Amino acid sequence: MYDQEKYEEALQQINILIAAHNDSALFYNLRGNIQKMMGNMDEALINFDKAVALQPTNHFYYSTRANYFYDLQKPDECIRDINRAIAYAREDSVKYSDIVRRGTAKAMKRDFQGAYEDFMVGLAFDSTNIAILTATGTVLNDLNRKEEAISYLEKAVLQAPREIAAIGNLGFTHMEAGNYEKAISLFNRVLEIAPEDPFAFNNRGFARYKQHDLEGAMKDIQRSIKLKADNSYAFRNRALVYIARKDMDSACRDLQRAIDLGFSQMYGDEVEQLKSQYCEEK
Template sequence: MKVFSRLLILLALPFCTNPRVSDADNALFDHSLDLLAAKQLDSVQSIAGQLLKKHKDVPEFYDLRGLLQQEKKQADSALEDFNTAIKMSPKRSIFYAHRAGLYMDMQMPDKAIRDYNLAIAHVDGDTMRYQLICSRGSARKMKRDFQGAYDDYMEGFHFDSTNVDVLSSLGGVLDDLGREQEAILYLERAIHISPDDMPANVNLGFRYLSLGDYEKAIRLFNHALEIDPDQPLAYNNRGYAEYKLNKLQDALKDITHSLSLYPDNSYAYKNRALVYLALKQQDKACDDLQRAAGLHYTARYGNEVDQLIAEHCR
């Protein structure tokens, strides 16, 4: 992943409105949502188990457990719970949105788009509708339908032209469409509205990488890391800028740290392979290129990894 897209949103979690659920259990459910946001997953698992043991007919509790399983990287179990929630309440927009988010994690954008369409069909309220449309745009971007993603993001922009998430996502997809200067305008607008917005800083930094202004890109990535010291995309992109400046050891350190934070990033493996090639460490480079290929680099970003394997690893 080369840029940051924050529009893969965890939409507002569902309220439990089942009249058979006691006030105490409703309060416990609400508390579990706070715990989930705080990543206290063991506590959430305990509460979800209690609630489902007492209430096997409440879809919100299956949805809760699905979100928990998703956080724990247990995709099959999460999918089963989301399917159950949808089967029990097939007109709840939020359940389709959550399953779509899981499909995004699973690199299955077509299924995500289908679910976002169903979520949009059942949603109440313009704000949530446009959030869903923008999330669908991120799914379209994942499948490299950049024009479709742009169209969705623009719907969000026309609804709220000051939304930093939308501005940042527009900046990302415009670069994919070859409209770099427009991309920079949207991203600079996002940073003008919110100077410490980390995704906008990462995305703008990537735009300057594309333009070859590596020093400016590094300054933006440095600022992003001041905001969030554990942001893997900022480390990866800063490492690539350092590679282009022939600061190979700095690049290797940054990209390796990025992979420790986000080990499924095919783009980072490709970048580290470039560093290893520059260091004349071909075996390590080929290992990383094979990892990038196994993480579906080509489907998401193009054929650069395939070309590098053909050139250096045969």
């Protein structure tokens, strides 16, 4: 029932099981996942905590709770649980996978050097892993090591020429390096593979904005927001286009929307600075 997304029915059944077996960490863990998928995040955490309490040396339950914290964008709590999961991991493949996941959580909290170090540990274990190559290239870009970033991302694309995460991040890195034509060609390639990818539209829109193609930029960013209305970066990008058009009311609405969607936690204070510059209280 859970796998078929029948969460109400799954919850009813797991409640019956827990009533009969209230010492089963597996059942509490499953109920936590069901509650999470239903949006009952407080109830989900209660169940994940119970599973951990019942089996405090089991890798699996720390790992699941770490996923919960990651989804809530709580990287510190996620890293804490991943560290515990690593301590109890019995297989090297699981241990190194957790180290890479920890790197992803470190990147979320903008500890890019720490993330890079974890990804390098992962690559030492599996040097051809596409996801780790892509993550390493992405965090190297965040560290402003553009040439190294491009090198890792090109390796990923060479091994997996239809992997949109690798292609898209390679395009993003070229865009940040000022190679806008190259970036646009890579975002076009993503859209050939995944015609409804909101991030490719958003990034291509920003590249077009940097080329002063405001009409093309707006068209792409609007499409991105229609496909994914909770992407704070798209609202930041559209605000920049509005600023270039001197439509400050629309720009300020988008800047506030980006803030409300958590832009600052993920990417820094750029949007607050733009709002301070262009949106003074009237």
